[in-house]
Amino acid sequence: MARDIQERIKKLIIDQRLPSGASLPTEPELMERLGVSRNSVREALKALQAMGIVEIRHGFGTYVGPMSMAPMIEGLTFRTVAGHYRGEDSLLQLLELREAVETGLIARLAGRIPAADLAELDALVDQMDTEAAANDGRIGQPGAVHTETDRAFHATLYRCLRNPLLGEVLEAFWDAFHKVRTDLVDVPHDPRVTCRQHREILDAVRSGDVLRAERAIREHFGNIRTRLSAPVSTGN
Amino acid sequence: MARDIQERIKKLIIDQRLPSGASLPTEPELMERLGVSRNSVREALKALQAMGIVEIRHGFGTYVGPMSMAPMIEGLTFRTVAGHYRGEDSLLQLLELREAVETGLIARLAGRIPAADLAELDALVDQMDTEAAANDGRIGQPGAVHTETDRAFHATLYRCLRNPLLGEVLEAFWDAFHKVRTDLVDVPHDPRVTCRQHREILDAVRSGDVLRAERAIREHFGNIRTRLSAPVSTGN
DNA sequence: TAGCTCAGTTGGTTAGAGCAGCTGACTCTT
DNA sequence: AAGAGTCAGCTGCTCTAACCAACTGAGCTA
Numbered sequence: 001m002a003r004d005i006q007e008r009i010k011k012l013i014i015d016q017r018l019p020s021g022a023s024l025p026t027e028p029e030l031m032e033r034l035g036v037s038r039n040s041v042r043e044a045l046k047a048l049q050a051m052g053i054v055e056i057r058h059g060f061g062t063y064v065g066p067m068s069m070a071p072m073i074e075g076l077t078f079r080t081v082a083g084h085y086r087g088e089d090s091l092l093q094l095l096e097l098r099e100a101v102e103t104g105l106i107a108r109l110a111g112r113i114p115a116a117d118l119a120e121l122d123a124l125v126d127q128m129d130t131e132a133a134a135n136d137g138r139i140g141q142p143g144a145v146h147t148e149t150d151r152a153f154h155a156t157l158y159r160c161l162r163n164p165l166l167g168e169v170l171e172a173f174w175d176a177f178h179k180v181r182t183d184l185v186d187v188p189h190d191p192r193v194t195c196r197q198h199r200e201i202l203d204a205v206r207s208g209d210v211l212r213a214e215r216a217i218r219e220h221f222g223n224i225r226t227r228l229s230a231p232v233s234t235g236n
Numbered sequence: 237m238a239r240d241i242q243e244r245i246k247k248l249i250i251d252q253r254l255p256s257g258a259s260l261p262t263e264p265e266l267m268e269r270l271g272v273s274r275n276s277v278r279e280a281l282k283a284l285q286a287m288g289i290v291e292i293r294h295g296f297g298t299y300v301g302p303m304s305m306a307p308m309i310e311g312l313t314f315r316t317v318a319g320h321y322r323g324e325d326s327l328l329q330l331l332e333l334r335e336a337v338e339t340g341l342i343a344r345l346a347g348r349i350p351a352a353d354l355a356e357l358d359a360l361v362d363q364m365d366t367e368a369a370a371n372d373g374r375i376g377q378p379g380a381v382h383t384e385t386d387r388a389f390h391a392t393l394y395r396c397l398r399n400p401l402l403g404e405v406l407e408a409f410w411d412a413f414h415k416v417r418t419d420l421v422d423v424p425h426d427p428r429v430t431c432r433q434h435r436e437i438l439d440a441v442r443s444g445d446v447l448r449a450e451r452a453i454r455e456h457f458g459n460i461r462t463r464l465s466a467p468v469s470t471g472n
Numbered sequence: 473t474a475g476c477t478c479a480g481t482t483g484g485t486t487a488g489a490g491c492a493g494c495t496g497a498c499t500c501t502t
Numbered sequence: 503a504a505g506a507g508t509c510a511g512c513t514g515c516t517c518t519a520a521c522c523a524a525c526t527g528a529g530c531t532a
Contacts, residue, residue: 001484002282010314017321026513037486039275042515046238046279047286051311059493059513067315072308075287078246079303085253093401100402104340165329166336237515262482273517278483294483295524 005034005044010053013064024054024062069172076176084184091180092228098173099221105158105166106201106217111208113160121202124153128198132191145191147178153198157205187227197223241270241280246289249300260290260298305408312412320420327416328464334409335457341394341402342437342453347444349396357438360389364434368427381427383414389434393441423463433459 009030018024025033030041045062048054055065076094083090113121128145154174158167197220204213245266254260261269266277281298284290291301312330319326349357364381390410394403433456440449 014318014321019322028513039487040485043279043282043484045514046283050283050286051307051314053311053314056514057494058515060495061513067311067318071287071311075289075303075307078287078289082250082303085250086255090401093399096399097402097405100341100344100397100399101337102340104338104343105336107340107343108336161336163329163332163336165326166333169333264482275518276516279515281483292483293525295481295526297482297525 001036002040002043002047005036005040006047008034009044009048013053018064020064020066022064024064026061069168072169073172073175073179076172077179080176080180081183084180091177091184092225094173094177094180095221095225095228098170098177099218101170101173102154102158102221103214103217105161105170106205106213107210109158109160110205110210110213113157113205117156117160118202118206120156121153124149124156125195125199125202128153128191128195132195145194150194150198151175151178157201181228185228189227193223194220237272238276238279238283241272241276242283244270245280245284249289254300256300256302258300260300262297305404308405309408309411309415312408313415316412316416317419320416327413327420328461330409330413330416331457331461331464334406334413335454337406337409338390338394338457339450339453341397341406342441342449343446345394345396346441346446346449349393349441353392353396354438354442356392357389360385360392361431361435361438364389364427364431368431381430383418386430386434387411387414393437417464421464425463429459430456 009024012018012024024030027038027041027045030045031038034041045054045056049056049065050071052065052068052071055063057063080090080094083093128149131145131149151171151174155167155171158170161167197216201213201216201220204216245260248254248260260266263274263277263281266281267274270277281290281292285292285301286307288301288304288307291299293299316326316330319329364385367381367385387407387410391403391407394406397403433452437449437452437456440452
C-alpha cells in the first residue's frame with residue numbers, strides 16, 4: 001500500500017506536468033486526497049525524497065525535487081563502501097566503470113571540442129599546476145590538486161557532448177568514487193604527475209588524435225589504479 | 237534528525253560487516269537502540285528501502301538489501317518520463333548515454349570474448365531469428381524479438397569484462413530505457429533488421445575488428461534512434 | 473505421520489497530540 | 503511615514519498508543 005501511495009504521488013507529478021521546484025499539496029491535503037493517514041503519506045514522501053523525486057522543506061512545504069543523480073551517488077557510495085569492508089574490490093570496479101565510460105567518450109570528442117571549452121580546460125590545468133606547486137608551508141613538499149579542480153576538468157571535458165544526463169551520470173560516478181576514496185584510502189602521491197596527465201589529455205583531445213587521447217585517458221586512470229592497489233586499505 | 241537515523245542504521249550495517257540478506261534488528265529494537273520513536277525508525281527504513289540498502293518483509297523482518305541498481309532504474313525512469321512530458325528529449329538522451337557507454341566498451345572486448353560466451357550469443361541471435369520469423373497468427377506480418385532476448389544479448393556481451401558493477405549499470409540503463417519506451421512510444425518496426433544488426437555486432441566482435449564492432453554498435457543504436465524520433469510521441 | 477489450528481512475533485496503518493521552523497501581517501518605535 | 507520587532511498561522515517533525523495484517527512455528531488433532 002505504501003508503494004501505491006508513492007505511485008499515486010508520482011502520477012500526480014506526471015499528470016500535472018509539474019516542473020522541478022513546483023509545490024506539492026501539503027501533508028493534510030494529501031491525506032484527504034489519497035484517503036490515508038498522515039503517517040502513510042509521510043512514509044511515502046520520505047521514500048520519494050530518498051529517490052530525489054520530492055524535496056521536503058521543514059516549515060515551508062513539499063516540492064518536486066531536482067531529479068538529480070544525487071540519490072544514485074549515495075546508493076553507489078554505500079554499496080562501494082560496504083563491498084570494500086566485505087573484502088571485495090568494489091572501489092576498483094567503480095574506477096573501471098569510470099575508465100570504461102570516459103575512454104569511450106573521449107574518442108567521440110577528440111578534435112570536436114569548441115575553442116571556448118578548450119580555453120576553459122587550459123585555465124583549469126594551469127590552476128592545477130599552481131595548486132600542485134603551492135606547498136602550504138611544508139618545505140620540500142609539493143601541494144595537492146584541489147578536488148574541485150579535478151572535478152571541474154572532467155565535467156568541462158564532456159560538456160560539449162550536449163547531453164545533460166550523460167554529464168550528470170559521469171559526475172555521479174566521479175562523486176561516488178572520490179567520496180569513497182577519501183573515506184577509505186588516502187594515498188600520498190605526486191600531484192605534478194596528475195597535472196602532466198591532465199595536460200596530455202587536453203593536448204591529445206585538442207590535436208584530434210583519437211588514439212592518443214584514449215591512451216592519455218587510460219594512462220591517467222592507470223595512475224589512479226596504481227595508487228589504489230598499492231597500499232593496504234586503512235580499515236576502520 | 238531523520239537523516240541522522242538513516243546514517244546510524246547505515247553505520248550499523250557497515251560496522252558489523254553485514255552481508256546482503258543479513259537480518260537487521262526489529263523495529264522495537266531499533267527504537268530502543270537509537271532512542272527514537274517507532275515512527276521515526278519506520279520513516280528512516282522506508283528511505284533506506286527506497287535506496288535499496290534495506291529490504292523489508294511484512295511479518296518477517298528487516299534485512300540488508302541486495303544493493304542492486306534497482307532504485308537507480310526507478311529514479312532514472314521517472315526522471316525520463318517526467319522530462320519527456322515536459323517536452324525535453326530525455327529519452328533520446330538516455331539512448332545516447334547507452335550508445336556512448338556501449339560503444340566505448342565494445343572496443344575493449346572485440347576479439348577477447350571467451351568461446352563459451354560467443355556460443356551463448358550465437359544461440360541468442362538464433363533465438364531472435366526464430367522470434368522474428370514467428371508471426372503469431374498474423375498473416376504476412378513478422379513477429380517481434382522478445383524483450384528478454386534483447387536484454388540477455390546485451391548482458392551476455394559485456395559479461396566477460398568481469399566487472400559486476402559495470403554489468404549492473406548497463407542493465408539499469410537498458411531497463412530504464414525499455415520501460416520508458418514501452419510506456420511512451422511503441423513504434424512498429426521490422427524485427428529482422430534488429431536481428432541482422434545483432435548478428436553483425438556479434439560477428440564483428442568475434443573477428444576482433446574494433447572499428448567494425450564500433451560501427452556495428454553505432455548502426456544498431458542509430459536504428460533505435462530513428463524509430464524514436466520518427467513518430468510524434470503518443471501522449472498520455 | 474500429515475495436516476490444521478492457534479498463539480506469538482514482525483511489520484503496516486491509524487489516530488491524536490504537541491514540537492519546531494518558516495512566512496507574512498501587524499504593531500510599535502523612531 | 504519608514505523601519506524593526508513581534509506574533510499568529512501555516513508548514514513539516516516527532517512522539518505515544520492502539521489495533522490490523524502477514525508470517526512462523528509449536529502444539530494439537532485426525
